[in-house]
Amino acid sequence: MKRCGTTRFIWACSMWALGSVGCGSPEDALDPGEGVAWETSRAALTVYEQAALDTAQSAASCKPLGNFYWEIGNASGPLHGLSKGSGVTATTVMPIASASKWLYVGAYVQSKGYANLTPDEKKRLNFTSGYIDENSTLCDAAGTTVSACYGAAYKDVSYRPLQNGRYFYNGGHMQKLALDDIGARRGTGLASVMDWLNPLLGTTFPESDSDVAVAGGFSGSAAQYRVFLLKLLNNQYALSSKLTVDSVPAWPGGANVSFTPWTAGEAYYGLGHWIEGENVNGTWTVTGHSSAGAFGFYPWVNAARTRYMVLARNRQIGNEEGEKSRACAQTVRKAYETGVAQP
Structure with a gap:
């Protein structure tokens, strides 16, 4: 199904004034257009794009979110993007919180090679190692190293033997791994x-002092995260074909689950990311992979690794902002794929 024809490239694929992007190089930073009337904008959108825009503006799951940017694409790059409100575009840099986890694991597995991961390393990557943060303070003081992040003033990670082998959603697992692997690195400057x-x-993710908190301290934009998602789709990472391996139950009441923030039914946790699914004819089926951040940044790829999606927003006051973004993003995706605005 063709969504971006060449004869309407300027209108459907590059005009930010109508909340639409697409069809360029995956790493392009798309600039705002100017002087486009709303009536012309609507006429330029396909029925699928219009359904996505209407849903982003009016759906019950999207209205409370404030301003955000949403984008969907395939292995070749963006298909369509839109901004709800003003101030958030594909290139807006923001704290991505737990969306950092997927990036850290992608880099770790890339550096080691999946075949070389030890059972203990895998447990730290799927949150069953027993290493737990005692507090949630980000290590954001200038010059702090990954090792210093373990001091009593910061993460204070400890080993809890009774949690070894049980799923406990917590950054301590990854922080312990980072201590062993990149302990001297800092948030900014040389050897960061x-x-x-x-x-x-x-x-090309930017540096920030909090980067030493590898499970939740990174910053980035939708365009920067897009590059990572596209490489996942195009089998350019060691992690690309391993998105379902070493997964464990991660929903409330699941086997050996001690703590989870997940609230949307059955789900699993793989290597640094959530494995989403739904019941189809009584059987739970994988639908995608994601790594939602506490402030609302939500990246996703589908189970077949043929589509990616990202919803970028930053709301640091509120609860379950990642889940709210997931619900909205998936509703907009349904509208885009069906051409029918969702309530």
Whole structure:
């Protein structure tokens, strides 16, 4: 189904004034257009794009979210994007919180090779290692190293033997791994965490002092995260074909689940990311993979690794903002794929 014809490229694929992007190089930073009337904008949208825009503006799951940017694409790059409200575009950099986890694991597996991961490393990546943060303070003081992040003033990660082998959603698992692997690296400057991560992933995420908190301290934009998602789709990472391996139950009441923030039915946790699914004819079936952040940044790829999606927003006051973004993003995706605006 063709969504972006060449004869209407300017209107349907590059005009930010109508909340639409697409069809360019995956790493393009698309600039705002100017002087486009709303009536002309609507006429330029396909029925699928219009349904997505109407849903983003009016659906019950999207209305409370404030301003955000939403984008969907395939392995070749963006198909369509839209901005709800003003101030958030594909290139807006923001804290991505737990969306950092997927990036850190992607880089870690890339650096080691999946075949070389030990059972203990896998347990730290799927949150069953028993290493738990005692507090949630981000390590954001200038010059702090990954190792210093373990001091009593910061993460204070400890080993809880009774939690070994049980799923406990917590950044301590990854922080312990980072301590062993990149302990001397800092948030900014020479030998930073991003100096290690970006070359491994082929990305351009910016540095920040909080990067030493590898499970939740990174910042980025939808366009920067897009590069990571596209490489996942195109089998360019060691993690690409391993999105369902080493997964464990991660929903409330699941086997050996001690703590989980997940609230949307059955789900599993793989190597640094959620495995989403739904019941089809009585059988739970994988539908996608995601790594929602506490402030509302939500990246996703479908189970077949033929589509990606990202919803970018930053709301640091509120609860379950990642789940709210997931619900909205999936509703907009349904509208885009069916051409029918969702309530």
